[in-house]
Amino acid sequence: MRDTLEIECFKAKLSGVSSIMFDRFIDYSKEQRPPEQKLYLTDENMLVLPQMNIEAFLFGENPQGCAKAFEGKKGKEYIRMGMSHVFIDETVIPFLDDNDEEIVFKEFDGEQFSIYEAAPRTKSGSLSIKQELKKRPVLNLPWNLRFTFRVIKNNLIDDTKLYNWLTRGGMLIAFGTYRPRWGRFVVDEFEKQEGEK
Helix, strand or coil, X not given: CHHHCCEEEEEEEEEECCCEEXXXXXXXXXCCCCHHHHCCEXXXXXXXXXXXXXXXXXXXXXXXXHHHHHCHHHHHHHHHHHHHHEEECCCEEEEECCCCCECECCCCCCCCXXXXXXXXXXXXXXXXXXXXXXXXXXXXXXXXXXXXXXXXXXXXXXXXXXXXXXXXXXXXXXXXXXXXXXXXXXXXXXXXXXXXX
């Protein structure tokens, strides 16, 4: 049965054009967490982006991803098709430097990694309420991501649609928290892999 599916494979490279900020959710505890706990780190302290974050970038509803933001009334159809026909091979995607070396977190040195401190505001009716000061970790430029899409042939999402979403979404939606002020990127590579299934 699987052999009857038409599957195309695409390799993507995304390159950051702004620093990316993180605020990894762990639980609903009110306790303040140190900034390094807000990064997505492997056991070896390699900085990664979970596959689910890219899926949310493409198909998220709240906050809205590319399908909802760019496809108007057909957004829900694109979300349904994307969630069933578009796959990302890697479970976690390592952040890479400009030499394609994996980025490993060591410390907040103010160069590769820094801490952004701000007190966010929330609205309650007509009031704007200032919250407690929060420290969030930031990965500064340069950063890159490489990963693989697999797309089961369908009538809505193809390589052109994915490329356009990545291109527009890289500036208008972005990755991480406080986006799109942070986490913007451009598409450096998007290539079909011939003969891969």
